[in-house]
Amino acid sequence: MKSTKNDILKKMLMVILFIYLVVILTSLFFTSDKTFYICYSLGTIGAILSTFSLYKDIIGMYNSGRWRRKGFYIRYLFSASLFLIAGFLFQNKTLAIISVFFGLINIKLAAYIAGFIFGGGRREKKD
Numbered sequence: 001m002k003s004t005k006n007d008i009l010k011k012m013l014m015v016i017l018f019i020y021l022v023v024i025l026t027s028l029f030f031t032s033d034k035t036f037y038i039c040y041s042l043g044t045i046g047a048i049l050s051t052f053s054l055y056k057d058i059i060g061m062y063n064s065g066r067w068r069r070k071g072f073y074i075r076y077l078f079s080a081s082l083f084l085i086a087g088f089l090f091q092n093k094t095l096a097i098i099s100v101f102f103g104l105i106n107i108k109l110a111a112y113i114a115g116f117i118f119g120g121g122r123r124e125k126k127d
Contacts, residue, residue, distance in 0.1 A: 009055050011118050013048060015110040020044045023102070039086045039096045043103015046082045050075050050107055079104055 020041075027036060057071035082100050090096035 015114045016106050019106050035090045035092050036099045039099030040103045043100040047107040
């Protein structure tokens with residue numbers, strides 16, 4: 001059975017949401033500060049939007065054969081703006097910025113976990 005291109009995106013988003021739920025449920029035992037929950041959610045939303053943007057750029061690059069920097073810069077500007085928003089809006093700035101960082105790092109964790117769990121079309125067969 002051949003997987004579609006959207007199937008990869010759905011798997012990545014599913015893993016990001018799974019990591020989000022695990023961290024939220026685990027953090028219920030350690031902190032009751034609403035800043036962590038709000039900023040972590042903000043970072044996770046940023047990770048989801050970055051995943052969509054990266055997917056769009058990869059598909060566009062595959063179709064046109066050209067590498068474009070615009071999406072790259074927009075993703076990093078968006079991530080920086082999330083840090084700035086968290087730093088300005090919340091009293092506990094350190095916790096807010098670290099929480100946004102943890103939310104944004106979900107995209108990195110999800111890439112490794114999705115690759116490990118679901119594999120890919122180029123996965124090597126073990127003898």
